[in-house]
Amino acid sequence: MKIQEAKEILTSLNRLSLCSYDTPIQHLKHLEELTGINGLYIKRDDLNGVGPGGNKVRALEYLLGSAVENHSDIVIASGQMNSNLCTIAAAACCKIGIHCILVHNNDEPKYPTGNTILNNLLGIERVYLGEKPESYRNEYIMQMAIELKKKGHTPYIIENGATTPLGAIGYANIPLELFEHNSQYHISDIFVAGGNGGLAAGVALGNMLLSNPYNVHVITVENTVDELNLILEDLMKNMKTLLNIPQNPLMKCQYSLHGDYRGQGWGISTPESINMIHELAAAEGIFLEKIYTSKTFFGMIDLLKKGSIVSKGACFIHSGGFGALFGQYSS
């Protein structure tokens, strides 16, 4: 499929323009010298211009596009208090002028850190439920939406940290942007973090629309490879349905999953991922955070260094998390 055709498919759904496109691609020359790897690039989705920036801006373009289409007047986002999605959703709602409520399953912190400080600055309404499981939080939000509807509001709930089929479609634009700069950078491999899977599924879908010019590598930071694979397959099936893409065996998403870098799972760093934060900052002046980007970046460097992946050019998608970083080093 030609790039123009791929773009048309992705703009067939209502999308709000929040991002400043396209995000910069940078050559990591100093890190190349330090690691001996040739062809290292980074695409700065952390610099996409809403709040602290990051991948979730792209998902919100489609989710909030749908909220606006439904004439919603209140957006409810939820997560742990240091959630990147919550802060970016709050900032995006400020920008487009929709009331936003954040629901956190934590106690209200005495000393705000990281994204919680940014949420204070945004002046957003927040509910702290205390330390409760995610299921409790979801139930609470369902009830909240019912109450708001009774009062004549039209709430819009952002589900599953913005990783829904509609949100994930936002990420399909990433390979399209890279592709337009191909003559300049010669990138053959893309590396993304696999958390809830939206980012990975969307990137794989965009790549498929272009007939798979890139090898898409997903470094899982949370689930096992088998678990993530099931999540991705489900997301892709539902994204195709939303975009009216036939479930054709020739239109198959291709990606590789790498499971060696998640350590003990979500939110638990490994010694190598912590080192990576320092190494990239010192080499290039670019900040990673503990949960997603440092594990993924280390995975990319390790796979390339070992020769497990032979690449003409490897590009890391920097998915953000700058706001969370300050909370991660505060205690």
Ligand SMILES: *Cc1c(COP(=O)(O)O)cnc(C)c1O
């Ligand atoms: C949410 C997030 C991701 C992962 O996105 P998923 O769609 O959940 O896989 C990666 N990096 C950062 C910084 C995030 O906030």
